[in-house]
Amino acid sequence: MRRSLIALAALAAAALPAAASADVLDKVKERGTLVVGVKTDYKPFGFRDPSGAIIGIEPDLAADVAKKLGVKLELVSVVSANRMEFLRQGKIDLMIATMSDKPERRKVVQVIEPLYYSDAVNVMLSDKVKVTKWEQLKGAKLCGTTGAFYNKDVATQYGPEIISFDGSEKPLIALQQGNCIGYLYDQTFIAGKLLDAEWKGYHMPLPGIMETPWAMAVAPGEDRFAKLMSDLTKEWMKTGRIVELEKKWGVKPTEYSERMYKEYKGS
Amino acid sequence: MTGAAILRTEGLHKRFGDLHVLRGIDLRVAEGERIAILGSSGSGKSTLLRCLNFMELPSAGRVFFHDRPVGTEETRGGATAVRYRERDLAALRRRVGMVFQSFNLFPHMTALENVMEGPLTVLRRGRGEAAAAARRQLARVGLEDRADEYPARLSGGQQQRVAIARALAMEPEVMLFDEPTSSLDPELVGEVLGVIKALAEEGRTMLLVTHELGFAYHVASRVLFLHEGRILEEGPPERLMKAPREERLRTFLARFSEFSF
Amino acid sequence: MAAFFDWFRWLYEATGINLTILYDAFDRQRMVAGFWTTVWLCLVCIALSVVIGVVGAWLQGSSLKWTRRAVQGFIALFRDTPPLVQIYFFYFGLGALLPRVPNAYGIPEPVLTNVQWAIISLSLFAGAFNIEIFRSGIEAVPRATVEAAEALGYSRLRAYVHVVLPLAFRICLPALNNNLVNLVKTTTLAYAIAVPEMLYVAKQIWSDATNVPEMMVFLLLAYVFLVGCVVWVMGRIERRLKVPGIGL
Numbered sequence: 076m077r078r079s080l081i082a083l084a085a086l087a088a089a090a091l092p093a094a095a096s097a098d099v100l101d102k103v104k105e106r107g108t109l110v111v112g113v114k115t116d117y118k119p120f121g122f123r124d125p126s127g128a129i130i131g132i133e134p135d136l137a138a139d140v141a142k143k144l145g146v147k148l149e150l151v152s153v154v155s156a157n158r159m160e161f162l163r164q165g166k167i168d169l170m171i172a173t174m175s176d177k178p179e180r181r182k183v184v185q186v187i188e189p190l191y192y193s194d195a196v197n198v199m200l201s202d203k204v205k206v207t208k209w210e211q212l213k214g215a216k217l218c219g220t221t222g223a224f225y226n227k228d229v230a231t232q233y234g235p236e237i238i239s240f241d242g243s244e245k246p247l248i249a250l251q252q253g254n255c256i257g258y259l260y261d262q263t264f265i266a267g268k269l270l271d272a273e274w275k276g277y278h279m280p281l282p283g284i285m286e287t288p289w290a291m292a293v294a295p296g297e298d299r300f301a302k303l304m305s306d307l308t309k310e311w312m313k314t315g316r317i318v319e320l321e322k323k324w325g326v327k328p329t330e331y332s333e334r335m336y337k338e339y340k341g342s
Numbered sequence: 343m344t345g346a347a348i349l350r351t352e353g354l355h356k357r358f359g360d361l362h363v364l365r366g367i368d369l370r371v372a373e374g375e376r377i378a379i380l381g382s383s384g385s386g387k388s389t390l391l392r393c394l395n396f397m398e399l400p401s402a403g404r405v406f407f408h409d410r411p412v413g414t415e416e417t418r419g420g421a422t423a424v425r426y427r428e429r430d431l432a433a434l435r436r437r438v439g440m441v442f443q444s445f446n447l448f449p450h451m452t453a454l455e456n457v458m459e460g461p462l463t464v465l466r467r468g469r470g471e472a473a474a475a476a477r478r479q480l481a482r483v484g485l486e487d488r489a490d491e492y493p494a495r496l497s498g499g500q501q502q503r504v505a506i507a508r509a510l511a512m513e514p515e516v517m518l519f520d521e522p523t524s525s526l527d528p529e530l531v532g533e534v535l536g537v538i539k540a541l542a543e544e545g546r547t548m549l550l551v552t553h554e555l556g557f558a559y560h561v562a563s564r565v566l567f568l569h570e571g572r573i574l575e576e577g578p579p580e581r582l583m584k585a586p587r588e589e590r591l592r593t594f595l596a597r598f599s600e601f602s603f
Numbered sequence: 604m605a606a607f608f609d610w611f612r613w614l615y616e617a618t619g620i621n622l623t624i625l626y627d628a629f630d631r632q633r634m635v636a637g638f639w640t641t642v643w644l645c646l647v648c649i650a651l652s653v654v655i656g657v658v659g660a661w662l663q664g665s666s667l668k669w670t671r672r673a674v675q676g677f678i679a680l681f682r683d684t685p686p687l688v689q690i691y692f693f694y695f696g697l698g699a700l701l702p703r704v705p706n707a708y709g710i711p712e713p714v715l716t717n718v719q720w721a722i723i724s725l726s727l728f729a730g731a732f733n734i735e736i737f738r739s740g741i742e743a744v745p746r747a748t749v750e751a752a753e754a755l756g757y758s759r760l761r762a763y764v765h766v767v768l769p770l771a772f773r774i775c776l777p778a779l780n781n782n783l784v785n786l787v788k789t790t791t792l793a794y795a796i797a798v799p800e801m802l803y804v805a806k807q808i809w810s811d812a813t814n815v816p817e818m819m820v821f822l823l824l825a826y827v828f829l830v831g832c833v834v835w836v837m838g839r840i841e842r843r844l845k846v847p848g849i850g851l
Contacts, residue, residue: 203709215708218797222810231629238717238797239807248695249797253703253712397750428758436756446751450769450846460755463765494848505751512755 099168099297100144109146111137112153112167118267119324120173132320133171136191136291139316140169143307159184162294169293169304173263176290184292187304191291192317193331195283196225197262199269202276204256209233209281218246218255225285229259250277266326279327286331312339347372347409348516348547349394349438354403356389356571363389365571366403371516371549376542378558378579379551381568382594387551388443390568391518394549395438396431400424407434436464439509443521445501447493453480453504454489460512472511479507483537499530503537510541517541517548524553555598559583567591621814624821630808637804638825644721644790644800645829649783651726656733656779660771661763663738674734681731686724687792693724694796721793729786736782740775741767773849780837784830791826801825 103109113133114121121131129150141148153161153172161167162184174180176190198217206212212235219226219239226237238255240246243264250258258265262283268274291308293300311317312335318328349371356364363386371377381387392398394405396412404424405412412434413424447456457476461467467475480486483503493501502522509517519538523531535557542548542561552558558565559579567575567582567590575588586592611625623630663674681689694717703711715723744767752762772779794803805818 201708201710221806224811226807227629227811238799239803240797241795245695252695252699253706253710254698254717256706256708256710395754397754432753432756432758435754440754442747442751442754444747446745446747448748448751448766448770449848450773450844459765463761464756492847494846508751508755 098299099165099294100300100303103144103146103168107146108149109137109141109144109169110149110151110167111140112151112158112161112170112172113137114154114172115152116154117173117263119270119326120263120267121171132317132324132326133173135320135323136171136311136317137169139311140304140307143303159292162292165294168300169291171291174290174292176288180290180292183295185295185297185301186290186292187301187308188290189305189308189312189335190288191308191311193286193288193329195262195287195329195331196229196259196285197265197279197283198257198259198281199250199265199274199277199279200257200281201250202278206280209284212257215257216255217257217259218249219259220246223260226259228285235259262329263326270325283330288331309339309342312336313342315340348407350406350409351394352404352406354390354393354405355401356386356393356398357401363571364393364400367571367573369566369573371547373515373547374545374563375547376561376563377549378562378565379549379568380555380558380565380594385568386571387568388520391440391520391549391551394516394518395435395440396426397440399426407437432464436512437514438516438518439512439514440518441502441505441509441520441522443524445493445498445505445525447501447505447508449493452490452492453485453496453500453507456493456504457507457511460508465512476507476511479511480504482510482540483507484533497530498526499533502526502534506534506537506541515547517546519548519550519552521551521553553598555583555595567594621812621817622821623808623812623814624818627812630812633799633804634801634808637799637801640718640798641790641800641825641829644718644725644793644798645787645833647722648725648729648786648790649833651722652729652733652783652786653779655726655730656737657768659730659734660737660741661760663734664741664763677727678731678734681727682735686728686789687795689728690721690724690792690795694720717796717798718793721790721796721798725786725790725793728789729782732782732785733779736775736778737768737771739778740771740773743774744770770849773844773846776837776841776844780834780841783837784833787830787833788826 113129113131115123115129117131119131121129121133124130129152134150137150138148151161151167153167153170155174158170158172158174159180162170170184171191173194175194176186180186198212200206210233212233215235217235217237219237220243221239221241223239226239229235230237237259238249240249243260246255246258246260247268249255262279265279269277269279291304293304315336317332318336321328321332347370349369351367351369354364354367354369355362367390369390379387379390389398393400396405412430413426415422416425448459451459454473454476457479458469458472461472461475462469477486477489480489483506485500485503485507488496488500493504496504506522522538523534526534531554535554538548538550539557539561550558550562562579564576565579565582566573567588569590575582575586575591582591583595586595608626608631611622615621615626624634625631659674659677662670665671698713698715698720701713701715703713706712748770749762749767752766757765790800791802793800794806797803801822805822809815809818
């Protein structure tokens with residue numbers, strides 16, 4: 076389903092006239108504003124504060140980019156289904172929107188390397204469940220979301236019994252009602268949930284597994300902007316900016332951010 | 343009056359809404375009596391029979407079985423009413439057999455099973471015992487060779503004979519026949535009447551609602567003539583049917599032109 | 604056997620037809636388990652729903668007004684609402700009100716599992732229809748036939764069990780067949796509360812192996828088979844109960 080949607084998007088994109096012919100960096104400077112597509116439903120990576128302003132880790136990164144270019148920042152709310160479209164149509168100059176890096180996507184948009192962040196698979200557990208290794212979950216009942224690609228791998232590798240529901244609300248209700256001891260899902264999602272008072276009494280004690288890196292992207296052909304973003308990403312890693320933002324927004328730094336920080340610090 | 347009263351009614355009334363069908367029936371049925379009930383349609387004769395085994399609950403008046411009243415009197419808020427409990431009625435019906443105009447056999451059971459059903463379920467007899475008894479009853483009505491047929495495969499006359507055997511299998515003290523031959527083709531009437539006549543000759547107590555005046559004349563020990571919910575005239579068949587006193591009974595008898603003794 | 608399973612791996616490599624439920628041991632085991640879960644759900648729910656139908660139809664003939672109204676309300680509730688909503692209502696709604704017992708981790712766990720909730724909910728759903736079906740059968744039994752039983756000294760309950768039900772059952776068998784076939788198909792809704800029946804397992808498998816068309820075809824055939832079994836059994840019952848003169 077998802078795959079065919081992406082294919083369809085790619086097809087539609089290819090049919091459109093080449094959008095960005097002039098260099099986008101020039102246009103941004105001329106305009107005096109950088110337009111960045113971010114998520115608004117993904118706490119703490121991109122969400123709205125009570126006043127409606129978009130805040131979070133990704134908006135902060137976007138602000139860094141605007142500062143570097145010396146322009147003002149405009150944030151546009153995107154969702155998974157339109158984020159690549161917006162980029163190709165020139166509605167946004169840059170996308171920092173929790174997008175997993177996939178080969179098909181690289182055919183549609185230009186991905187910035189190194190990859191700025193990485194999600195992983197993790198499990199949200201009741202505080203009463205004290206475990207330090209995934210292997211300790213053997214035979215335990217975990218709630219899950221139908222269609223998550225890692226359910227089977229986790230089940231075969233570590234042996235929990237996964238009972239999965241459609242969407243993410245129902246497994247969370249099932250967890251609260253005690254039908255399972257934990258929720259197996261994207262680590263970033265769990266990290267966001269743990270910020271809510273509602274999920275007091277739950278924790279994420281295990282290291283993330285099965286990393287899926289996230290990619291920022293610019294429109295295809297924007298090589299100059301891509302190069303600039305690539306350099307900026309390396310700088311973030313060198314200075315530990317991402318780990319710093321994770322801490323600022325209350326998220327336990329991921330292994331990926333810490334590894335990248337360690338790797339680039341000396342360079 | 344000879345013998346002890348098996349069934350007795352006192353001031354029996356039955357209303358269906360505005361329709362006042364029975365208007366005070368006092369009747370005494372002694373052991374061994376064979377009572378034929380005559381009357382034109384709407385006179386209340388079937389209703390009277392149905393009140394005797396409580397297929398219909400009386401609106402007023404009481405029924406006594408062996409001189410014991412059926413149902414319990416209860417006074418509530420100054421008004422006295424008779425309460426008929428299911429258990430009491432079932433106990434009475436076990437001892438009062440009934441044969442219906444339209445046979446009403448259980449269509450999902452064979453003739454034998456129909457006859458066995460009462461003793462098996464109500465009297466809690468064993469299966470073997472009930473089957474043997476049922477075969478004897480079927481033999482009595484001349485149908486032992488049709489024991490394994492379903493009702494749909496039997497003629498009307500045969501069905502009614504099975505129905506009689508079914509009632510007899512409960513070994514009732516009184517038999518109520520509610521127009522047992524009225525649904526039958528004329529050529530089938532005889533076989534059913536033959537069975538009833540044989541029962542009469544055994545000395546069974548029975549009440550019979552019928553339009554077969556000749557049969558009533560020969561079989562009954564007493565005849566009642568019902569008119570508009572009341573017993574207008576009663577007496578031995580010779581007297582009542584040959585020298586009726588009431589004008590209405592004379593008119594009634596005259597309508598049956600083929601009637602001959 | 605291993606060679607047989609490996610042939611399907613070869614089939615996948617050669618043609619792209621991906622039947623993981625045959626060559627992948629993990630998928631095979633969970634699909635076999637899923638099949639038996641579906642069979643179990645069907646058998647238990649059919650039995651319970653028929654019991655609910657028989658008892659409900661009897662209560663519906665009660666002389667007590669409030670008993671009849673309660674049965675009527677029950678039917679309205681379960682016949683007129685979508686079964687998926689009922690399953691969610693039971694599992695997420697009523698489930699939250701249920702007493703809990705602490706499990707090995709000390710986490711309070713509801714006393715009823717998702718499988719038990721699915722059985723309860725599906726049985727009540729099909730049972731509501733069965734009450735109506737049995738009632739229509741009971742109403743088709745002539746009053747005179749019941750009178751004949753009463754004249755022999757049957758109580759209302761005995762007449763119901765020995766005369767009314769056997770006749771009503773024969774009359775309403777075709778409608779009952781339809782409802783039970785529907786029930787078998789409706790058991791797939793249990794996937795919504797993660798009961799590992801066939802549809803649930805199929806969804807797990809196709810989200811891992813993206814072999815949606817293959818699993819769809821398999822599911823279709825599996826249900827054709829299961830419903831075929833129910834129809835066959837009901838056909839045998841129908842033939843066994845067949846009696847001349849009663850419309851079947």
